[in-house]
Amino acid sequence: MIVTAIYTFFIIGVCAFVLSFNWKTKRLYTNYTLIPYRIPILGHLFDFLKDANQFIFDNFAKYGSIFTANICGQRFTFLLDVHDLLTMTKNPSLVFSGSEMVTTIFGSRRVEKDIQEDIAQVLHKTIYPQTLQRSDALNALTVRFVESFHQSLEKDRMSSNEEWRQCTLFDLCHRFIFGASTRALFGDIEDEELKELETNFVTFNDKFYVFSRGLPVWFYKLFYRSAYQAREKGIKLLIKQRPNQSEFITAAREFYEEKHGDVFSPTDVGARMMIFFWASLGNTIPATFWVLYYLLTTDKGRVLEVLRDEILTHGENMNEMKVADSVINETLRLIGNVFLMRCTYKEDGTSLDLHDGRQLHIHPKDLVCYYPTISHYDKSIFPDPYKFQYDRFLHLDKLPGSYMPFGIGKSMCPGRFFVRNEVKTILITLVKEIELELVDFNYQQRPRFRKECVGTGVMVPDRDVKVRYRFKKQ
Numbered sequence: 365m366i367v368t369a370i371y372t373f374f375i376i377g378v379c380a381f382v383l384s385f386n387w388k389t390k391r392l393y394t395n396y397t398l399i400p401y402r403i404p405i406l407g408h409l410f411d412f413l414k415d416a417n418q419f420i421f422d423n424f425a426k427y428g429s430i431f432t433a434n435i436c437g438q439r440f441t442f443l444l445d446v447h448d449l450l451t452m453t454k455n456p457s458l459v460f461s462g463s464e465m466v467t468t469i470f471g472s473r474r475v476e477k478d479i480q481e482d483i484a485q486v487l488h489k490t491i492y493p494q495t496l497q498r499s500d501a502l503n504a505l506t507v508r509f510v511e512s513f514h515q516s517l518e519k520d521r522m523s524s525n526e527e528w529r530q531c532t533l534f535d536l537c538h539r540f541i542f543g544a545s546t547r548a549l550f551g552d553i554e555d556e557e558l559k560e561l562e563t564n565f566v567t568f569n570d571k572f573y574v575f576s577r578g579l580p581v582w583f584y585k586l587f588y589r590s591a592y593q594a595r596e597k598g599i600k601l602l603i604k605q606r607p608n609q610s611e612f613i614t615a616a617r618e619f620y621e622e623k624h625g626d627v628f629s630p631t632d633v634g635a636r637m638m639i640f641f642w643a644s645l646g647n648t649i650p651a652t653f654w655v656l657y658y659l660l661t662t663d664k665g666r667v668l669e670v671l672r673d674e675i676l677t678h679g680e681n682m683n684e685m686k687v688a689d690s691v692i693n694e695t696l697r698l699i700g701n702v703f704l705m706r707c708t709y710k711e712d713g714t715s716l717d718l719h720d721g722r723q724l725h726i727h728p729k730d731l732v733c734y735y736p737t738i739s740h741y742d743k744s745i746f747p748d749p750y751k752f753q754y755d756r757f758l759h760l761d762k763l764p765g766s767y768m769p770f771g772i773g774k775s776m777c778p779g780r781f782f783v784r785n786e787v788k789t790i791l792i793t794l795v796k797e798i799e800l801e802l803v804d805f806n807y808q809q810r811p812r813f814r815k816e817c818v819g820t821g822v823m824v825p826d827r828d829v830k831v832r833y834r835f836k837k838q
């Protein structure tokens with residue numbers, strides 16, 4: 365009884381706070397469409413959690429390229445015309461909202477603005493380019509991945525006796541990527557600890573989409589307890605340094621511990637490691653699933669034959685794998701799915717001059733959000749947009765400006781070259797070492813996208829596909 369009363373007062377308190385916040389901020393706006401909502405506190409939360417993709421496409425059709433949604437008191441202004449994208453990303457007063465997001469998603473400590481700026485500056489200007497993007501560092505990281513991948517593949521080969529093994533495609537991709545990527549980045553992790561990390565990753569990752577909505581911490585503790593706890597356990601496991609860490613993780617750890625050791629406790633550093641850990645896996649595993657899925661289901665596996673020719677012609681030189689690049693690009697066009705968000709720290713907000721002459725004022729508490737999926741499926745840019753065309757990107761000198769599965773500007777994914785090499789490693793293995801086939805595949809029951817996971821980077825399949833594989837005779 366008492367608990368219920370406390371709980372009721374708590375909810376009423378939160379409602380009052382959010383309502384007063386909304387009332388105060390509402391008056392500041394004149395030039396956008398605030399989509400009407402029926403539930404006062406939660407606003408569009410349920411529509412958004414249920415199927416954000418549909419929500420955005422429906423409102424795009426209804427209100428045009430600018431509209432604002434209210435999700436638990438947080439305003440999201442969607443700016444969906446690709447012609448306004450550069451205006452948004454080049455406005456110096458609009459910054460990547462990542463610092464706010466990482467505190468809610470990954471439980472990292474909220475830090476002062478100047479520290480946050482220093483972190484962003486050092487990561488983007490020094491650590492990412494030097495350890496993930498420069499070709500020697502990228503090659504070294506790729507070699508670590510390939511070695512670790514082959515070690516686990518060898519174990520599998522030894523135990524399988526070159527017999528067919530049945531499993532599901534997502535599980536297979538998870539197995540291909542998880543251990544090899546984690547060891548390549550975080551060093552020599554004991555099998556048992558890796559297993560523990562994996563269990564916690566899977567539990568947290570399953571509910572990652574809710575964490576990515578930037579809701580208050582109490583919401584997760586109350587309604588998503590096991591995912592929240594899995595994240596905390598993962599953080600604990602990542603506090604520990606392991607021998608043979610990658611250059612990237614070593615540099616990032618040293619930076620947090622030495623430069624900001626007075627602000628960051630070991631747990632805070634663990635939470636920062638959690639960001640890299642999830643970022644390196646959360647999108648890579650489903651992306652690999654979709655690459656293999658499209659290869660297996662398109663033109664009766666003919667694309668695999670084209671890839672085979674390419675690999676046999678150019679050896680294993682990943683830079684020469686142009687067909688593989690086109691396959692990866694086309695897959696990410698179809699399933700890449702991210703919200704590119706910006707916010708402003710300026711007290712009086714900022715304004716954007718839009719391509720059609722309108723001006724959009726952005727309040728400091730607003731998040732501005734571009735959704736690249738709109739242009740990925742725009743038939744004037746990508747004809748026959750719902751079709752997987754493996755060679756669509758093959759004849760382009762550079763990627764079109766409206767293609768951005770890895771984000772844009774300063775916050776663009778620094779792992780985008782590494783993930784290509786991971787996928788290419790798997791493609792080379794498929795061509796040279798493994799036979800992989802669909803089992804009982806029924807097109808009517810093909811996987812579609814998990815609707816609630818929209819916006820987290822890559823669409824997650826809503827069901828798995830049965831496959832079988834066996835090692836080719838050596």
Ligand code: HEM
Nearest residue numbers: 643644647648651702769770771772775776777778779783
């Ligand atoms: C298909 C796989 C991947 C996709 C689709 C992807 C996509 C993205 C996107 C969209 C962002 C945020 C960009 C923004 O909001 O503007 C991002 C950030 C990031 N990604 Fe990736 N990513 C992938 C794989 C990887 C891998 C393998 C790594 C491994 C190192 C990685 C490391 C990161 C990091 C560290 C950030 C945060 C950058 C920052 O500090 O702002 N990603 N990724």
